[in-house]
Amino acid sequence: MTSRATEGIPALELARRAVQLARRAGADQCDALVITGTESTVTVRLGQVEKLIEAGSIGLGLRVIQNGRTAICATSDLAPAALEAFAAQTVELANIAAPDQYAGLPEPSHFGSAADAAALGLYDERIEALSTEEKIAIAHTCETAALAADPRITNTDGATLSTRIGEIALVNSLGFEGSYPATSISLVAEAIADDADGKKRPGYWFSAERSLSRLADPAEVGRIAARRAVDQLGARKPTTTRVPVIFEPMMAVSLLGHLAACATGEALYRGATFLAGREGLPLASPHVTIVDDPLLPGRFGSRPFDGEGVATRRNTLVEAGIFRGFLFDCYTARRLGRATTGSAARGLETGPSPSSSNLVLQPGQLAPSALLADVRQGLYVTALMGAGFNPATGDYSRGAAGFWVEDGQIAYPVTEVNISGNLATMLADIDGVANDLAWFGASAAPTLRIRAMTVSGR
Template sequence: MISSPSPASKLPSKSATSDLLDQSALSTLAQRLVEAARRAGADAADAVAVRGVSQGVEVRDGRVEESERSEGDDVGLRVLVGRRQAVVSTNDISSDGVAKLAERAVAMARVAPDDQYVGLADPSLLAHQFPDLDMLDPVTPSVAELERRAVEAEVAGLAVKGVTKSGGASASAGIGGMVLVTSTGFHGSYLRSSHGISMTAIVGDGTAMERDYDYTSAQHASDLASPASVGRKAGERAVARFGPRKVETCKVPVVYDPRVSNSLVGHLVGAANGASIARKTSFLRDRLGQQLFNKNIRIIDDPLRVRGLRSQPFDAEGVAVRKLAIIDEGALTSWLLDSATARELGLITTGHAHRGVSSSPSPGSYNLHLEAGQPTPAELICDIKQGFYVTDLIGSGVNGVTGDYSRGASGFWIENGEITYAVSEVTIAGHLIEMFRSLSPANDLEFRYGVNAPTLRIEGLTVGGR
């Protein structure tokens, strides 16, 4: 990684960018690793090569505080000898390094413990077509353009009446991707770009200081919110939080703003992860097929969304991916599975394998969203006499084994259907099964993050105050 406080560093030239987009050398390397593993005695093998390059600029008070660039290629080799498995990785393959890496991996596998569930994916499930998901922005911004975006966001935030100082603004861009080659004949690759802008605004001083933020991220720069809107929203949020009050402990409806409502989707999907089910560490382990939500609720995982932040044309085992309704008409329809967890559970992989260069595959999600409902956010809260509107969550007090839920939170108090004064230093507590049953969505779903949900209302949570 190369870091510098000056803006003099540059993103790659046009020819250098073309080189970064050319994965042929990585593909050749991955193929050589798999072939070397077979020659060294592996019964099966796969190789992953990962490329990443990123540039980020941070500004404060109109000046560049840091300009940072990182770039690198990493490779990982997984080998199987019978039912024994080993994974090795490196970022430095010399001319004779391929054979040595493969020999070391095979030697490690021979002394590894037996695991009846390991193995490559069933060849009949491998992807043969790779849809164009429009994941790569053809334009790479210059450092000067990143500076401009960050400065514009900061200026807009400071222009909001009541904002006293900047907590900093940043802009970034990058390219990442992977190549996967298996000894069963799969060979695939993809690249995706990323862009981001963020700003933090501060109101007040000392112990009376409040801060808030906003950010935008997308694969294509044209899909970003404008820097000015990011800064303005950060400033408006900070001003609205100023002078928070405390509330008495009570049991009331709680409404989740879209920037935190996605956490509830995350808790559900984390508990539906096949690895947790296989380990018997999930509160959902006996609930497959059961009704968890009202019948109007659907939660979708879509790896094939065009320009989706987490889209990809195949999983980390080469399995074809597909859109999946994890919750359909309120019922839990599926676990998220890779090949090993599927074998352990007596099922078939759902194409949700993820992997780094130094690890074996494990299940994970792609682009998640909870579908929008009918009421507007205002209609969702109009009948609440006393309630809590959450805009920020603190900590991770969720027990995935029992489903018990307790999070620190801040936001605004609801009185007679209206959002009123700011509230901080409270906790919200309940049980996820009960929370899911009473969940009601508004109609304001937007696709801004990797996990998206509209404004959500949950009945009867305990708000712990003074």
């Protein structure tokens, strides 16, 4: 919570003070990040309020760079005397750190501007105006719809509505200053159905947005969660085989996450990516174009400047199957002789590192049903489990559930199978991309089909 000593002081002013104090203590270069927030969480389960949490926070992260020696510290004690001591201690730590010739702040010519924040639609005053009663009502509507959707829904894990109203401010010693407010709202529901053999079949669905107007209808979120649970009743294992695999949009998003983790300058200089040496070469099928765009209005990953104050921009990772390049922050760019792509992410206690913002697999022209129509036998994936992905080699193996496809139609639900392959081969074997682009947080993808993967069952 904000202390009395900092009450009413804007986040940008706190960041300025930290930089001034660090410079006064002898810092060569420094930057300060302040993050403030008020969060609420409401969970309704079986018609009753099970959880109601409201909390506020403010924190400051300070990075000091002394002749290539870097120290990063964080604090929530922002009283004047405490902040002065904190800045001095951070400078002392930097003086004894190991030197790194690539450490440093961005060039001023790369700085972005917070003036662009308003156009990005990152703040919705309607979220701030929601009362506790209204939040409970939204969660209640969602869970009630899930329970009423089908008589086979016997239980739920509740419906949870979460909101956040906050501000981000960044100041550095080379003259950058920027701040912007941001809001978020999310709703998630999990419904449970009982199978004939006594197994519980859970199904969940969610919506997460920057603004209340974009949040999915609460009742529809509940109904979809219920349907996904009921659809898994009677699920069984197919025999082990090699067949086409179709990923629904939410599962296709998970493939984007694997690729993005490999397409960073950090992964490249550490030798921890299968994408090394592939820039400018075919990687995926011509159906595949993937962009990282922090300038999309109202989206979770949007931001006017990155974690170092660099202007953000749209970056194309894959264009019509060709791998166009990696995402860089200033450090990884210097280390590899490249230029920053404005892709630095930052936490209070961690330094900048390259990361994706809004990651989008561009939709195709086909209806989702067209991807099933010519499949004689195949798997339609609606759930993935485990973390079986090796970024250095691209090897992929994950537990899955969904539906078996026969003669172009959904035949029966499938559970406890494993799908395996190599991400590079999987991307190259995408032979269909649908037109049903759907957003899940900061990522979006349509339904896609991979020509063949190994499906391990019984």
